[in-house]
Amino acid sequence: MTALLEIEGLSKNFGGVRAVQWLSFAVNEREILGLIGPNGAGKTTLFNLINGVFVPDEGRVRFRGIDITGKAPYRVARHGLARTHQIVQPLTDMSVLENCMVGACFGRENLPLARAEVVAREVAVEVGLGDRLSTPAAQLTIVGKKRLELARALAARPMLLLLDEVLAGLNPTEIERMIGTIRSIRERGIAILIIEHVMQAIMGLSDRIVVLNSGQKLAEGAPAEVANDPSVIEAYLGDPALAAALHPGG
Amino acid sequence: MFGIVASIVDGVLIGSVYGLAAMGLTLIWGVMDVVNLTHGAAIVAGMFALYLLTSAAGLAPYAALPPILAGGFLVGVLLYWIAVHRMIGRPPLMSLLSTFSVNLVLIGLGTAVWGTVLFNVPVTLPGVSWQGYTFPGTHLLAAGLTAVMAGLLYLFLYHTRLGKAVRAVADNREAAELAGIPTTQMLSLAFGLGVALASVAGMLIATLFPFTVLAGDAYQLKSFVVTVLGGLGNPAGALLGGIALGLVEGLAAPFMPVSWTLVIEFVLFVAVLIVFPGGIFAFRRS
Amino acid sequence: MRQDAFKSGDVRAPILRRPFFWIIALVITAFGLAPAVANDVELRESLLLAAVYITLASNLNLMLGYTGYINFGSIVFFGLGGYICVFLMSAHDWPLAGAVLAAGAAVSLFALLFGLGILRLRGAYFALATIGINEAVKAFVSNFEPWGGSSGLYLSTEIFMPLGGPMQALWVIYFLMVGVMGLSLYLSYGIKTSKFGLGLMAIGQNEDAAAMLGVRTPLYKAFAYSVSAFLPALAGGLYFFKSAFIQPVDAFDLGLSTEAMVIVMLGGQGTITGPTVGAYLYEELRGRLLTSETFSNFQLVISGALLLVIVLFLPGGLMGWIYGRWPRMKRVLE
Numbered sequence: 127m128t129a130l131l132e133i134e135g136l137s138k139n140f141g142g143v144r145a146v147q148w149l150s151f152a153v154n155e156r157e158i159l160g161l162i163g164p165n166g167a168g169k170t171t172l173f174n175l176i177n178g179v180f181v182p183d184e185g186r187v188r189f190r191g192i193d194i195t196g197k198a199p200y201r202v203a204r205h206g207l208a209r210t211h212q213i214v215q216p217l218t219d220m221s222v223l224e225n226c227m228v229g230a231c232f233g234r235e236n237l238p239l240a241r242a243e244v245v246a247r248e249v250a251v252e253v254g255l256g257d258r259l260s261t262p263a264a265q266l267t268i269v270g271k272k273r274l275e276l277a278r279a280l281a282a283r284p285m286l287l288l289l290d291e292v293l294a295g296l297n298p299t300e301i302e303r304m305i306g307t308i309r310s311i312r313e314r315g316i317a318i319l320i321i322e323h324v325m326q327a328i329m330g331l332s333d334r335i336v337v338l339n340s341g342q343k344l345a346e347g348a349p350a351e352v353a354n355d356p357s358v359i360e361a362y363l364g365d366p367a368l369a370a371a372l373h374p375g376g
Numbered sequence: 377m378f379g380i381v382a383s384i385v386d387g388v389l390i391g392s393v394y395g396l397a398a399m400g401l402t403l404i405w406g407v408m409d410v411v412n413l414t415h416g417a418a419i420v421a422g423m424f425a426l427y428l429l430t431s432a433a434g435l436a437p438y439a440a441l442p443p444i445l446a447g448g449f450l451v452g453v454l455l456y457w458i459a460v461h462r463m464i465g466r467p468p469l470m471s472l473l474s475t476f477s478v479n480l481v482l483i484g485l486g487t488a489v490w491g492t493v494l495f496n497v498p499v500t501l502p503g504v505s506w507q508g509y510t511f512p513g514t515h516l517l518a519a520g521l522t523a524v525m526a527g528l529l530y531l532f533l534y535h536t537r538l539g540k541a542v543r544a545v546a547d548n549r550e551a552a553e554l555a556g557i558p559t560t561q562m563l564s565l566a567f568g569l570g571v572a573l574a575s576v577a578g579m580l581i582a583t584l585f586p587f588t589v590l591a592g593d594a595y596q597l598k599s600f601v602v603t604v605l606g607g608l609g610n611p612a613g614a615l616l617g618g619i620a621l622g623l624v625e626g627l628a629a630p631f632m633p634v635s636w637t638l639v640i641e642f643v644l645f646v647a648v649l650i651v652f653p654g655g656i657f658a659f660r661r662s
Numbered sequence: 663m664r665q666d667a668f669k670s671g672d673v674r675a676p677i678l679r680r681p682f683f684w685i686i687a688l689v690i691t692a693f694g695l696a697p698a699v700a701n702d703v704e705l706r707e708s709l710l711l712a713a714v715y716i717t718l719a720s721n722l723n724l725m726l727g728y729t730g731y732i733n734f735g736s737i738v739f740f741g742l743g744g745y746i747c748v749f750l751m752s753a754h755d756w757p758l759a760g761a762v763l764a765a766g767a768a769v770s771l772f773a774l775l776f777g778l779g780i781l782r783l784r785g786a787y788f789a790l791a792t793i794g795i796n797e798a799v800k801a802f803v804s805n806f807e808p809w810g811g812s813s814g815l816y817l818s819t820e821i822f823m824p825l826g827g828p829m830q831a832l833w834v835i836y837f838l839m840v841g842v843m844g845l846s847l848y849l850s851y852g853i854k855t856s857k858f859g860l861g862l863m864a865i866g867q868n869e870d871a872a873a874m875l876g877v878r879t880p881l882y883k884a885f886a887y888s889v890s891a892f893l894p895a896l897a898g899g900l901y902f903f904k905s906a907f908i909q910p911v912d913a914f915d916l917g918l919s920t921e922a923m924v925i926v927m928l929g930g931q932g933t934i935t936g937p938t939v940g941a942y943l944y945e946e947l948r949g950r951l952l953t954s955e956t957f958s959n960f961q962l963v964i965s966g967a968l969l970l971v972i973v974l975f976l977p978g979g980l981m982g983w984i985y986g987r988w989p990r991m992k993r994v995l996e
Contacts, residue, residue, distance in 0.1 A: 405786075411786045411789070411790065459970065459974075462974060463973075467730055467785075468784075468785040468786050468789075469726075469730050469731075469732055469785065470973060470977065472732055472785070472786065472789050473732065473923075473927065473969060473973045474970060474973045474974065476734070476969070477965075477966045477967070477968075477969035477970035477973060478966065478970060479966070480920065480962050480963070480965055480966025480969065481962075481963050481966035481967055481970070482966075483962065484960060484961070484962030484963035484964075484965075484966055485960075485963055487962070488960055488963065593797065594797075596793075597793070597794050597797065600790050600793075600794070604787075633805070635801055635804065635805055636801065636805060638797055638798060638801040639798045639801045639802050639805075641794075642794040642795065642797065642798035643798070645790075645791070645794055646779065646780060646791055646794075649780065649783055649787055649791065650779050650780070650782070
């Protein structure tokens with residue numbers, strides 16, 4: 127498997143606080159890589175560093191072999207990297223369809239308006255918003271807004287999708303459904319880097335896990351390895367019995 | 377040689393008053409992320425308040441400072457509730473438009489009442505001579521009073537409970553709310569303070585130069601330039617920026633007709649924005 | 663406020679089939695025919711002014727209504743366009759057509775360059791820069807001798823000869839101005855229904871999100887700013903040609919861009935009908951009030967108060983209110 131996204135030695139300070147320190151790992155094609163860690167571990171900051179919201183102090187970010195370190199967000203999007211946010215950012219007065227069209231028009235494929243509408247519809251149906259195409263984004267429920275966030279990212283036809291706590295605030299049924307959607311996205315060949323706090327979900331979904339603590343990589347490996355890693359348990363999972371319970375397969 | 381030095385010193389004195397005006401603007405901007413487009417009107421109000429208090433009420437010029445400060449504060453709080461309160465949290469477009477429209481109303485009323493004629497408040501004060509140059513007493517006292525106001529602001533913001541509450545709201549409104557601070561009242565307080573500072577600056581400018589109802593625009597632009605130089609939400613930077621602007625004006629004055637000043641200041645404004653989007657003395661927030 | 667312009671199927675409907683296209687055509691025809699048929703010079707003059715307002719407001723709407731960036735000094739395009747046109751005609755004997763188009767091109771280019779520099783900045787900074795630019799350009803022109811300094815430039819009356827003499831020329835200018843107005847309306851409509859417009863609207867909704875979705879925000883903003891300069895520059899060229907005289911205080915009258923702003927907000931920002939309806943309403947209001955001597959001093963006060971009320975209580979303007987009451991109107995009147 128070739129590496130799709132390579133993070134090398136990434137560091138970022140904010141006025142003396144080291145948000146991310148010497149972080150290195152890779153996301154491979156067709157892989158779901160889970161990113162976990164306590165609050166304040168630097169996960170969202172990492173996303174911001176990858177897609178150009180922040181410029182790293184040190185280190186490189188390579189996507190499909192191209193150095194995208196510090197490039198502006200819209201350039202990163204054009205390379206085929208899409209992202210959702212922890213706090214959803216809908217284009218509030220625009221409809222679901224229009225929101226998705228923005229993703230389709232300005233994403234990797236840079237589609238013209240007519241073609242973008244077709245893609246936008248498909249994507250909206252795929253995430254379950256097919257019945258609400260004309261609804262203004264502001265009028266969606268929180269679940270709807272999360273789905274819209276995902277649909278918009280998908281409409282850009284990315285090769286790598288960055289998901290930031292897409293399951294937060296959802297009830298168990300909705301979580302199941304979203305997990306299914308995420309799996310089907312991977313089936314289509316899109317790699318996924320996912321930040322999540324819903325342990326069971328992320329352990330079950332991910333092919334590999336990277337654990338972050340205080341901006342540094344604490345551990346990396348298959349979910350089972352990571353769950354059994356003593357330093358991870360100490361820092362994050364806390365209770366060994368809990369860790370055992372979360373181990374996929376019982 | 378000394379001509380230049382005198383220009384520089386005078387520029388610093390006057391510039392500090394620009395800094396005072398800008399402090400009001402930057403305070404509001406920093407605390408509630410609102411650009412107060414009534415800033416120019418507030419400055420003009422201070423000017424005309426001085427005129428009215430000295431001519432109609434017979435008050436000695438500098439004795440008008442306390443009432444203007446208080447009056448400016450009250451007007452500021454009122455303005456907050458009328459035009460700003462409902463715009464907090466909405467797109468910046470909205471607060472720009474609301475404060476802009478209030479400015480229109482105020483300047484419109486002003487021109488209706490006072491026209492566009494030049495007004496002057498005669499203030500005589502013995503000057504200070506040095507090396508054959510006389511620095512007008514008015515300039516010195518204006519700078520001195522500016523220093524006092526700046527000092528008072530500093531004491532308020534850093535050594536009183538109320539001031540610390542205002543700073544907390546500026547830092548993170550949600551956190552301040554959770555800590556039990558009545559954030560809306562702090563916002564109105566900050567706005568009142570901002571307008572009060574602008575009014576006092578206007579009063580001091582009126583002791584230095586003649587003015588018209590339309591003078592607000594020019595001083596508002598100066599305040600914007602200074603705010604951008606000093607960094608948003610940074611009153612100390614505003615004072616330094618004001619002095620810097622005064623320096624530039626002082627240095628340029630012997631070489632350039634006054635009507636070009638506006639062009640230069642605007643070019644400076646744009647240039648600084650392009651090169652230093654955060655302001656030259658930008659205050660790093662962690 | 664973004665109204666739903668992309669209804670299912672509409673995106674692929676050819677432009678000539680869309681009702682709104684013909685509504686605009688109707689308005690333009692009405693403007694053109696009314697004074698001509700009635701041979702009413704007074705009507706023509708007041709419609710000329712209306713056409714100028716509609717042009718200024720529609721183009722301002724591209725920034726204000728679509729991207730959410732306020733261009734306070736939009737009148738600078740009008741004034742500069744006027745100056746370049748009058749200068750080329752008086753000092754260099756250019757014909758009207760050439761001078762007007764050159765003015766448009768020059769002002770657009772200037773706006774593009776200025777915009778590229780200034781539009782990296784966010785909303786508030788940009789607005790401040792536009793407040794200053796009008797004053798700075800006015801101050802510059804007032805000191806610029808080749809353009810007449812503060813006394814301005816004159817055109818001799820011979821200038822109307824190629825158009826068939828003064829009386830005829832006034833009619834020609836009128837029809838040209840109606841043409842510029844029509845182009846402004848079609849430009850707004852065309853942009854709104856294009857991919858460029860979608861990007862602008864996204865910026866207006868949430869600039870950060872738009873950037874992350876791939877919209878090239880600095881370029882799009884600068885481009886919108888530049889495009890919004892072209893037709894007002896043409897209008898300025900025509901207007902001051904007609905007056906045969908231009909001076910800084912008239913050319914760079916901030917009051918006019920303020921009125922354009924009030925018109926956009928009154929009619930409904932982000933819509934195409936808005937500026938037109940707003941211009942009509944505003945003119946009516948002004949006409950009523952100006953008859954009284956006292957009120958003429960209060961013109962600014964009225965504009966300001968009106969703007970404040972709209973921003974506080976009816977931010978969507980008249981069209982916003984109509985869309986709220988009769989949602990179907992969104993499909994017909996954009």
